[in-house]
Amino acid sequence: MINEKKDDGYSYATRDCPKCGTVNSNSPALTYSWKQWKLKSCSICEFVYLENPPGYEALVSEFAWERNHGDRSIRMKQEFPFTYHFSRVWKKFRRWLIRKPNKLxxxxxxxxxxxPVVDIGCGVGDYLAGLPEIYQPFGIEISEDLARQASERLSSRGGKIFAASAIEGLSEIKKESMSGIIMRSFLEHEREPLVLLGSAWSALSPGGAAIIKVPNYASFNRKLMGNRWCGFRFPGHVNYFTPESLRAMVESVGFQVEKFSLTDHFYLSDNMWMVVRKCNKIRNTD
Ligand SMILES: [Zn+2]
Known part of the structure; x- marks a missing residue:
């Protein structure tokens, strides 16, 4: 359950475990918590999540995705200057050394x-613009400004950009109409991941697939780096998936996991990739 509240002019939600619904308001916050943001580990299923994410209203204004990403580098620079500078140099070196294949x-x-393919959290449509001609680009973007830019850019290719939250945007898409859904670095931001996954399932035509990329909370780096792990973003990241919890959640809404090999959730990598498919017309959630 999610309740919207307003306190000191800042709007936020309080939520129960987004995976199993357990109320964890009385259990202590994890030490990974930061400032007013409380990370909880569910007392029943151990899923780690932000208990008090910003309200949707605040997400659109003060905690917009673009700003949130900038905030992390400011925090790292102030709190962990050595790690910050080392990691910048290391990233540049790694980029120079290895040209990564385009996994998506x-x-x-x-x-x-x-x-038709829909990109959830499409930004200015960078990815959609490069989709091969056999796909018609659709996008959902909560920031009105980014959605407008994406729309202008992609107008010649058909499809449509929805300036809406992911769940609202998916509800405007005709059921069983999409061939593919891209959820790249998105699901960790969604306050209601099970509702979103269910809506994604409904929007896909039977045989359609979704590609998911999320930070891997079970990664070695999270255990090694602790608070400095790059997956911790406050208050942007509200769900912290492990390979087990991600699999359980997609299967619980009816998806079949098609590709999730050891290399897709390699323990040394900060992120994991999963491909799921809608195989049946009728949702089998038992
Ligand atoms: Zn739980």
Missing amino acids: AKRIKVYFPPG
């Missing part, structure tokens, strides 16, 4: 049948 493009080509 590769997966789309293999797993998405031709047809």
Whole structure:
């Protein structure tokens, strides 16, 4: 359950475990918590989540995604200057050394049948603009400004951009109409991940697939770096998935996991990738 509250002019929600619904308001916050943001580990299923995320209203204004990402580098620079500078130099070096293959493009080509594809949290439509011609680009973006830019950019290719939250945007899409859904670095931001996954399932046509990329809370780096782990973003990241919890959640809404090999959730990597498919017309959630 989610309750919207307002306190000292700042709007926030309090929520129960987004995976199993347990109320954990009386259990202590994890030491990973930061400032007013409380991270909880569910007393029943151990899922780690932000208990008091900003309200939708605040997400659109003061905690917009673009700003939230900038905030992390400011925090790192102030609180962990050595790690911050070392990590910047290391990233530059790594980028120079290894040219990463485009994992998303590769997966789309293999797993998405031709047809309409929706990118949830599409930003200015960077990714959609590069989709091969066999796909018609749709996007959902909560920031009105970014959605408008994406819309202008993609107008010539059909499809549509919805300036809305992910769940509202998906509800405007015709059921069983999409060939593919991209949820890249998105699900960790969603306050109601099970509702979102259920809506994604409904929007897909039978045989359609979704590609999910989220930070991996079970990664070695999180255990090693603790508070400095790059997956901790306050208050932007509200769900902290492990390979087990992600699998359980997608299966609970009816998806079949199609690709989730050891290399997709390699313990040395900060992120994990999953491809799920809607195999049946009727949702089997038992
Ligand atoms: Zn739980």
